[in-house]
Amino acid sequence: MAYHTEPDRDGSDEGGLAALIYDPKARGLLFQTILLLAVIGFFAWILDNTVSNLAAQNKKSGFGFLEESSGFQILTTLGTYLIEARPGVATYFDIFWIGVVNTLAVAVVGIIFATIIGFAIGIFRLSSNIILRGFATVYVEVLRNIPLLLQILFFYIVVLRILPGKREEGYTLFNSAFGLNIEGLFAPFPVIREGIGVVMLALIGAIFLAWVIAWLAKKRQEATGKQFPSFWVGLALIVLIPLVVFYMVGEPMNLEYPKFLNAGDVRPDGRTVSRIQAGYDIELGGMVVVPEFLALLIALSLYTASFIAEIVRAGILAVASGQTEASKALGMSNGQNLRLVVIPQALRVIIPPLTSQYLNLTKNSSLAVAIAYPDIVSVFAGTALNQVGQEIEMIFMMMMVYLVISLVTSAFMNWFNDRMRLVER
Amino acid sequence: MKLRSAMGALTALGMVMTASTSFADGHSEGSLGAVMKNGSVQCGVSQGLPGFSNKDDAGNWTGIDVDYCRAVAAAVFGDASAVKFTPLSAKERFTALSSGEVDILSRNTTWTMTRDTQLGLNFAGVNYYDGQGMMVPSSLGVTTATELDGASICTNTGTTTELNITDFFRSNNMSFELVAFEKADEVVAAYDSGRCDVYTTDKSGIAAQRLKLADPAAHTILPETISKEPLGPVVRQGDDQWFNIARWTLNCMINAEEMGVSSANITDMMNSDNPGIKRLLGTEGTFGENLGVSNGWCANIIEQVGNYGETYEANVGSNTPLKLARDGSVNALWTKGGLMYAPPIR
Numbered sequence: 001m002a003y004h005t006e007p008d009r010d011g012s013d014e015g016g017l018a019a020l021i022y023d024p025k026a027r028g029l030l031f032q033t034i035l036l037l038a039v040i041g042f043f044a045w046i047l048d049n050t051v052s053n054l055a056a057q058n059k060k061s062g063f064g065f066l067e068e069s070s071g072f073q074i075l076t077t078l079g080t081y082l083i084e085a086r087p088g089v090a091t092y093f094d095i096f097w098i099g100v101v102n103t104l105a106v107a108v109v110g111i112i113f114a115t116i117i118g119f120a121i122g123i124f125r126l127s128s129n130i131i132l133r134g135f136a137t138v139y140v141e142v143l144r145n146i147p148l149l150l151q152i153l154f155f156y157i158v159v160l161r162i163l164p165g166k167r168e169e170g171y172t173l174f175n176s177a178f179g180l181n182i183e184g185l186f187a188p189f190p191v192i193r194e195g196i197g198v199v200m201l202a203l204i205g206a207i208f209l210a211w212v213i214a215w216l217a218k219k220r221q222e223a224t225g226k227q228f229p230s231f232w233v234g235l236a237l238i239v240l241i242p243l244v245v246f247y248m249v250g251e252p253m254n255l256e257y258p259k260f261l262n263a264g265d266v267r268p269d270g271r272t273v274s275r276i277q278a279g280y281d282i283e284l285g286g287m288v289v290v291p292e293f294l295a296l297l298i299a300l301s302l303y304t305a306s307f308i309a310e311i312v313r314a315g316i317l318a319v320a321s322g323q324t325e326a327s328k329a330l331g332m333s334n335g336q337n338l339r340l341v342v343i344p345q346a347l348r349v350i351i352p353p354l355t356s357q358y359l360n361l362t363k364n365s366s367l368a369v370a371i372a373y374p375d376i377v378s379v380f381a382g383t384a385l386n387q388v389g390q391e392i393e394m395i396f397m398m399m400m401v402y403l404v405i406s407l408v409t410s411a412f413m414n415w416f417n418d419r420m421r422l423v424e425r
Numbered sequence: 426m427k428l429r430s431a432m433g434a435l436t437a438l439g440m441v442m443t444a445s446t447s448f449a450d451g452h453s454e455g456s457l458g459a460v461m462k463n464g465s466v467q468c469g470v471s472q473g474l475p476g477f478s479n480k481d482d483a484g485n486w487t488g489i490d491v492d493y494c495r496a497v498a499a500a501v502f503g504d505a506s507a508v509k510f511t512p513l514s515a516k517e518r519f520t521a522l523s524s525g526e527v528d529i530l531s532r533n534t535t536w537t538m539t540r541d542t543q544l545g546l547n548f549a550g551v552n553y554y555d556g557q558g559m560m561v562p563s564s565l566g567v568t569t570a571t572e573l574d575g576a577s578i579c580t581n582t583g584t585t586t587e588l589n590i591t592d593f594f595r596s597n598n599m600s601f602e603l604v605a606f607e608k609a610d611e612v613v614a615a616y617d618s619g620r621c622d623v624y625t626t627d628k629s630g631i632a633a634q635r636l637k638l639a640d641p642a643a644h645t646i647l648p649e650t651i652s653k654e655p656l657g658p659v660v661r662q663g664d665d666q667w668f669n670i671a672r673w674t675l676n677c678m679i680n681a682e683e684m685g686v687s688s689a690n691i692t693d694m695m696n697s698d699n700p701g702i703k704r705l706l707g708t709e710g711t712f713g714e715n716l717g718v719s720n721g722w723c724a725n726i727i728e729q730v731g732n733y734g735e736t737y738e739a740n741v742g743s744n745t746p747l748k749l750a751r752d753g754s755v756n757a758l759w760t761k762g763g764l765m766y767a768p769p770i771r
Contacts, residue, residue, distance in 0.1 A: 275566060277575035
């Protein structure tokens with residue numbers, strides 16, 4: 001039987017090649033190269049197939065459409081405030097950015113609300129008060145077990161049904177500074193004038209001063225053990241210094257309040273308000289938060305908060321009870337114990353899963369399409385896609401947006417996690 | 426171990442390649458071949474628009490667009506039931522068609538130049554001439570669309586309606602707020618709850634959606650028609666045979682009505698001596714074979730589905746909840762002053 005376990009040493013040429021075949025490293029390299037070529041070939045084939053299929057269907061390709069102007073109106077939102085959205089003037093690239101801004105707006109505000117509600121509910125679940133604990137348990141179990149899309153639609157329809165019509169002033173607050181009807185939440189809008197830069201400078205200076213005081217106080221405490229209320233002093237500086245400067249330079253900012261017009265009223269420009277036009281007019285001052293945004297924000301925050309609450313509860317329970325006992329023995333108050341001992345340790349457990357929840361909230365905001373909030377899916381991959389018809393390019397751009405937002409979020413949370421990590425000496 | 430996983434990946438890759446090669450073959454033999462192999466026509470319809478494509482109480486698809494799909498199945502297979510319906514939103518319909526998920530799109534779709542040239546689509550004809558209209562609550566006291574300056578308007582995303590309404594308000598120098606939803610049901614819910622002053626879509630669509638409102642009688646359809654909306658079936662570009670089948674299925678139904686051939690009298694008509702009717706029903710000539718189907722293609726359509734007038738009256742006509750009267754409208758036959766006109770079969 002010609003069964004070689006070892007290559008012949010005397011056959012130099014043949015032996016070299018055989019050695020190569022039996023060498024696990026060389027063999028591995030060979031198959032890896034074949035695999036790599038196959039993968040490259042596979043993707044080249046997909047690309048070629050796509051391009052030729054598109055050509056066979058006479059479909060346009062490329063990103064030239066981004067410079068064409070769009071012909072449709074978009075709901076008044078943060079995106080349309082920041083970026084010119086007038087039909088015929090706005091290009092599809094502007095539409096894209098409007099969508100991105102609106103997605104970011106609901107994601108950022110949603111994350112803030114979800115975190116606050118989530119932390120509160122999570123702490124309530126550990127409360128010794130049976131009513132608080134019971135409420136938190138019911139909250140978590142109900143909200144996290146109902147599909148998010150249903151909750152969004154529910155809040156939207158509920159919001160629309162309970163709000164007064166657009167021709168009524170609706171619920172008002174602070175002498176009509178705020179108004180709420182079916183067209184949305186109307187609020188004062190800050191109008192800035194020259195001199196606001198000085199106030200901003202004062203604010204930055206105050207923050208720096210507060211930081212220096214906190215740093216000095218910490219040094220002193222480490223050296224002498226004497227404490228200084230640096231937090232309250234810092235807060236006072238940050239509030240008072242800009243406020244004083246604000247009045248000194250002559251109030252460079254004031255608030256424009258929303259105006260409610262009844263049918264028959266006369267506008268400043270002399271036109272009479274028709275029956276249809278009656279209602280709040282933000283062209284005359286103030287700003288509006290549309291009910292679509294409110295409903296989406298409420299649903300996303302409440303839903304994600306139910307998961308965050310469980311993460312917070314788990315984080316707090318993960319801190320051994322001996323830590324609390326030890327801090328009590330050192331004479332710390334309940335607040336100090338929570339602030340200085342329990343929460344810093346709990347955060348180490350909380351932050352990684354919290355990141356996932358933030359990413360979920362951002363991606364779930366794409367459900368906005370169901371309730372007419374013009375986020376990127378609704379306005380760019382929806383309306384614009386239907387006018388332009390270049391699915392591959394536009395879906396690719398949209399995926400990149402979510403990818404970038406998610407990667408930035410998790411990079412930030414990883415940095416934060418590093419800061420909170422146990423420092424080993 | 427490493428080697429084995431590499432080999433496994435290669436095998437999997439090979440299988441994918443083979444599978445996709447055969448897919449490419451299916452493409453080259455055309456949509457008709459693919460449909461024949463499949464045993465049924467994949468037809469894209471709406472998610473529920475009464476009169477056009479909607480599920481009835483028994484769960485069967487009904488409507489003028491649905492009947493057209495059945496007619497295509499009758500032409501290809503001689504069996505009007507050999508069709509599968511895929512409900513599509515306005516947004517996803519063209520992607521579904523160009524990706525091959527459906528063979529034909531019969532979903533109250535407006536024929537525009539962009540869709541012909543930029544989206545790689547072919548419209549097979551027009552099965553309903555529509556125009557965009559507006560509905561307002563009667564309590565607003567509005568009688569014409571020019572009084573709507575400052576109104577908020579609810580509509581669907583991904584349609585020509587968004588563009589038309591924007592054009593209309595811009596050309597009349599009026600301001601408005603547009604609230605665009607993905608699904609028609611949410612548009613109706615939002616309009617009904619008072620979020621918008623105006624609901625705009627194709628007039629036939631308004632007539633259909635109005636039935637879903639809490640109190641249909643409390644709403645007025647404004648007299649203006651602000652756009653031309655020729656609705657028709659759509660196929661992919663680059664497959665002329667399938668395009669011909671789609672186009673002549675519609676022409677068969679219109680010609681049959683013009684010649685007075687209906688599902689009620691087709692057995693008598695099969696013995697007709699009229700050469701036009703003989704060509705229509707395939708008792709003379711090889712028109713069906715030239716199209717790539719059987720010679721009795723049109724006879725099958727009329728026997729199993731009916732002519733154009735029959736499907737119109739059964740789905741959207743005066744005796745249906747939509748009450749869209751045909752006499753005197755643009756949807757009447759050309760012989761009666763309308764626009765429904767089909768090239769002759771000869």
